[in-house]
Amino acid sequence: MTEILQVSGIHTFIGPFHILEGVDLTIEDGDIVALLGRNGAGKTTTLKSILGLTPPRSGSVTFLGEDLAGLRPFEIAQRGIGYVPEHRAIFKDLSVEENLKIAEREKGDFAKRRDLILGLFPDLARLIDLPGTKLSGGQQQMLAVGRALVPENQLLLVDEPSEGLAPVLIEQMMEAIREMSENTTVLLVEQNFIVASRLATKYVIVEEGRSVSSGLMADLVNDEETIRKYLGAA
Amino acid sequence: MTIVEATLESRSRRISDRLKKVKGQAAILAALGFIFLSGLFSMDTGDWMITVLRGLSVGAITFLVASGLSLIFGLMDVLNLAHGELFMLGAYVGWTVYVRPDTFMDVLLPLGIITAVFLAAPLFNRLSGRVALTGTVGRFVPWALVVVGIVGMVLVLPRFPLSIWSLDTFADTPVSNSLAFDTGVQILPPHATFDGSAFILMAVLLVSVSLVAFGIALFKKTEAQAPRVTARSLAPAIGVLLFAMASLLLNDVMTDWMYELGTTYRFFIALVVAAIGGFGLGALIEMILIRPLYERPIYQLMITLGLGFIIIEMVRSIWGRPEFTMPKPALFAGTGEGCPGTGVSGLFSGCSTVKVLDTRIRVYNEVFIIAIGALVLLVVTLLIKRTRMGMIIRAGVQDREMVEALGVNVRQVFTIVFALGVGLAAFGGVIAGPALGLSSEMGSRVLLLALIAMAVGGLTSFPGAAAGAVLVGLLQQFVTKLGSSGIPLPWLDEPFKPSPSLVPVSVITLMIVVLLVTPQGLFGREE
Numbered sequence: 001m002t003e004i005l006q007v008s009g010i011h012t013f014i015g016p017f018h019i020l021e022g023v024d025l026t027i028e029d030g031d032i033v034a035l036l037g038r039n040g041a042g043k044t045t046t047l048k049s050i051l052g053l054t055p056p057r058s059g060s061v062t063f064l065g066e067d068l069a070g071l072r073p074f075e076i077a078q079r080g081i082g083y084v085p086e087h088r089a090i091f092k093d094l095s096v097e098e099n100l101k102i103a104e105r106e107k108g109d110f111a112k113r114r115d116l117i118l119g120l121f122p123d124l125a126r127l128i129d130l131p132g133t134k135l136s137g138g139q140q141q142m143l144a145v146g147r148a149l150v151p152e153n154q155l156l157l158v159d160e161p162s163e164g165l166a167p168v169l170i171e172q173m174m175e176a177i178r179e180m181s182e183n184t185t186v187l188l189v190e191q192n193f194i195v196a197s198r199l200a201t202k203y204v205i206v207e208e209g210r211s212v213s214s215g216l217m218a219d220l221v222n223d224e225e226t227i228r229k230y231l232g233a234a
Numbered sequence: 235m236t237i238v239e240a241t242l243e244s245r246s247r248r249i250s251d252r253l254k255k256v257k258g259q260a261a262i263l264a265a266l267g268f269i270f271l272s273g274l275f276s277m278d279t280g281d282w283m284i285t286v287l288r289g290l291s292v293g294a295i296t297f298l299v300a301s302g303l304s305l306i307f308g309l310m311d312v313l314n315l316a317h318g319e320l321f322m323l324g325a326y327v328g329w330t331v332y333v334r335p336d337t338f339m340d341v342l343l344p345l346g347i348i349t350a351v352f353l354a355a356p357l358f359n360r361l362s363g364r365v366a367l368t369g370t371v372g373r374f375v376p377w378a379l380v381v382v383g384i385v386g387m388v389l390v391l392p393r394f395p396l397s398i399w400s401l402d403t404f405a406d407t408p409v410s411n412s413l414a415f416d417t418g419v420q421i422l423p424p425h426a427t428f429d430g431s432a433f434i435l436m437a438v439l440l441v442s443v444s445l446v447a448f449g450i451a452l453f454k455k456t457e458a459q460a461p462r463v464t465a466r467s468l469a470p471a472i473g474v475l476l477f478a479m480a481s482l483l484l485n486d487v488m489t490d491w492m493y494e495l496g497t498t499y500r501f502f503i504a505l506v507v508a509a510i511g512g513f514g515l516g517a518l519i520e521m522i523l524i525r526p527l528y529e530r531p532i533y534q535l536m537i538t539l540g541l542g543f544i545i546i547e548m549v550r551s552i553w554g555r556p557e558f559t560m561p562k563p564a565l566f567a568g569t570g571e572g573c574p575g576t577g578v579s580g581l582f583s584g585c586s587t588v589k590v591l592d593t594r595i596r597v598y599n600e601v602f603i604i605a606i607g608a609l610v611l612l613v614v615t616l617l618i619k620r621t622r623m624g625m626i627i628r629a630g631v632q633d634r635e636m637v638e639a640l641g642v643n644v645r646q647v648f649t650i651v652f653a654l655g656v657g658l659a660a661f662g663g664v665i666a667g668p669a670l671g672l673s674s675e676m677g678s679r680v681l682l683l684a685l686i687a688m689a690v691g692g693l694t695s696f697p698g699a700a701a702g703a704v705l706v707g708l709l710q711q712f713v714t715k716l717g718s719s720g721i722p723l724p725w726l727d728e729p730f731k732p733s734p735s736l737v738p739v740s741v742i743t744l745m746i747v748v749l750l751v752t753p754q755g756l757f758g759r760e761e
Contacts, residue, residue, distance in 0.1 A: 051639055077641035089636040091629040102625050103640045151641065 293707025294607025298662025302655025318681025324660025346478025512660025692758020
């Protein structure tokens, strides 16, 4: 297995606040890695630091063998990273189709993957001409994931895909992410440990801005002590 | 949340959405209703029509400024307070191309050489990477290059040929130029010549500007190796240089051609030149002044305010303080036999006025300007609704960070939108010139109207800017008109006449009322 992403010892500040104080993680081709930790531990900031939205002040992020330091977020994304942000960030003035098309990096990206995306989320096909405002929370989440699939990405950063979704929709979302991971590697931030444990093959736990534990998800599930220590009652 | 709760919530949200929309429409309807009623009660139909047309015309000019302002503010949160001044600068540049094509042709050569050198930046960046300068020498050399280069430019530029008006001799001031143009007795002065050897002067200018560009490249030298210089990256520079050379060789021919071309075509050339010039200047302003300050919005506001003052003083020192007119192009200036025209066909008869409902309508002021405003509205709306660029703008207004995270170079889009906005303003300046005349204060007056139009329409909404501009224009013209005819009120013996000083007040009152009723403006959306 080849290494897709290597994050080593990143420190990130947001304004005067030292949010990440040394996060390490390695992602190999085909993994679904769950980034776990309590609220405010620095999971979302880790994703944003990888993308350069909150550039790390020290440490390094290497993607497909290339150091990403100094690159602007759009340049990092263009190297093949898709992003599904917390709270979806669907563009309200754009139709569903435009919300997908805006993610094109080359003309025709969407046409090429239209069937794949609409196959994963049949709901979107029905809503394709509606403006982003008309979508329910679940539909927005599907659109946000679909949008990350439009260009060819080697890595998807997915932030809280199950947040605020009804149980039925969570199942559908998990199914979609599992299907996606056959083509792409996924780094997943997930509060819901049950969802994370069923989806991910590996895990990294972040605690107060530091990565404190990592390994195979199968081992973590049986390690009640670690779960209790870092993730609270599970 | 249960499904029932969810449906209830979405229903109540839908109703409140509906209400909000209706509120905006009600405000527009109320304003229109006021206009129709006051028209019915106090003026005859002809007066009423002319007032509506004048209002739309003011609205169209306001819109040309407000559209750029609102696009720029919506996408990048920059309130460009120099926008009115750029509108004014556009008018003056347009006037120059229109009335003094010889001056315009003369300026092209030095401007072309300077632009070409700066477009060759990739070359200088690459070269600066080859030079290893350290210590005191390394700090000193870039400054020395820039200073020597600027001195060279200052020495050489006045020796380039430039036939220009004079601010001291009254017979040759812009005021007199315009008068002579309008009466058809304008004679262009003999073509100017180089003060010295043309070849040497151009070579010195080229070297001087290159020194400045190289010095700047040394300043911003970074660790990273600059990309290789390819023929493609130098193509714009070479193109502009060739264009400058052509403008030198063909200077006499082109000047005479533009002069022979007739005023209508020259007016359209002036429009295009001002729009392109505005686009270039806008891109430059964004890259040099605005871009370094995105983290500090207050400084951006201050810098655009200062830029506005600089432009005003620059215009005063080049074109002089007195106001002057911009003669109308022949297409809209016909008089005498067969004029004024009548009805719709009269619009195309070349007369300056047409008679409709026994009222004289000025074709340029009260028809052409409105048509141009509508055309620009259509084109920009299509740009926003139908192109990928427009899609990125609409998305960026809401969430810039996410657009960037999708792999879109948002900063480049910023530059283009800023340039586009300034181009529109400069274009608007030329359009407004023949109707309003040229003065260094014309910009601040329009800017005030445009800002109010933006606030009324919802700061970041493009259709809002258009609707706001039309409302502001109509209201302003109706209050002006009613100031002379008066509003007959049943409980007063004399008709009530709003005084002229109520005109600006009325527009601001409109803004206050709209903002009190719908704080996010007519078309704005709640944050």
